[in-house]
Amino acid sequence: MKIEKVLIIGAGTMGRGIAQWFAQQEIETELIDHVFEMAQKSQKLIHESWEKLQTKGKFEVDQINRFKNNLHISSVEEHCTDADLVIEAIIEDKKIKEELFLKLDKHMKAQCILASNTSSIPITSIARNLSEDRKKQTLGLHFFNPATIMKLVEVIETPWSDEVLTRSLYEFFETKGKKPAVCKDSPGFIVNRVARNFYGESFHILGSLNEDRVREIDEVMKEVGGFRMGPFTLMDLIGIDVNYSVTQSVWESYYFEPRFRPHKIQREMVESGRIGKKSTQGFYKYE
Secondary structure, rough: OOOOOEEEOOOHHHHHHHHHHHHOOEEEEEEOOOOHHHHHOOOOOOOOHHHHHOOOOOOOOHHHHHHHHHHOOOOHHHHOOOOEEEEEOOOOOHHHHHHHHHHHHHHHOOOOOEOOOOOOOOOHHOOOOOOOHHHHHHHEEOOOOOOOOOEEEEEEEOOOHHHHHHHHHHHHHHHHOOOEEEEEEOOOOOOOHHHHHHHHHHHHHHOOOHHHHHHHHHHHHHHHHOOOHHHHHHHHHHOOOHHHHHHHHHHHHHHOOOOHOOOOHHHHHHOOOEEEEHHHHHOOOOO
């Protein structure tokens, strides 16, 4: 598969990470957001990340300069239409995603692959109203945070997805050092379905918010369970609001099956604005 130009839509945490990773693969990468200042901020953060990596000896100066030249930002109104691949990483709202993909279907070149980075919304519902040819070229590409480090990419097929396309994308990511996993379009896909129990059971053990108990559960999962991060540290990194939204979506998709039910602590923390590292306060405090 020849991917020479990629368009990333959504300059939040995930979109920024995905754009950085593609630029590091020597691929021309365009990053856009409906708030242009967000795209500008993300470009600045990516540049700062590369400069830190260069001081640590991870990359040479000439590599960093090439990466910066690979990454561009533009406004929503002026983005390219000749990308080989578009990855949507916007808000988890099914209606907004469906509307965006209809616009992309009309404006992107015929050969362009359309992909969503959604954590839980069915790709089938996003693709169902697209033209017949475009449906074959639409699928899910679910990256994990931080996208530059986490190797797993879920390649999510719909009933219309071209099998050759799926296999080609699998091979593409494999050659770039990722660990792709092909999965069917089911609620939560693979990881987010399995992870509901990782988080859910931790909440049941916690019962009510207690900082010492949070720390204890995280430490046990790391020291005894062998996990790199405990459930509460991981939720702070992902964003408790994002985690709550995914949990809610999976629960509803499985017809409110009790084992997927969100916990009241999640809701309380989201309502109070304590949503993790990005807000400096979650289950832990951050400077």
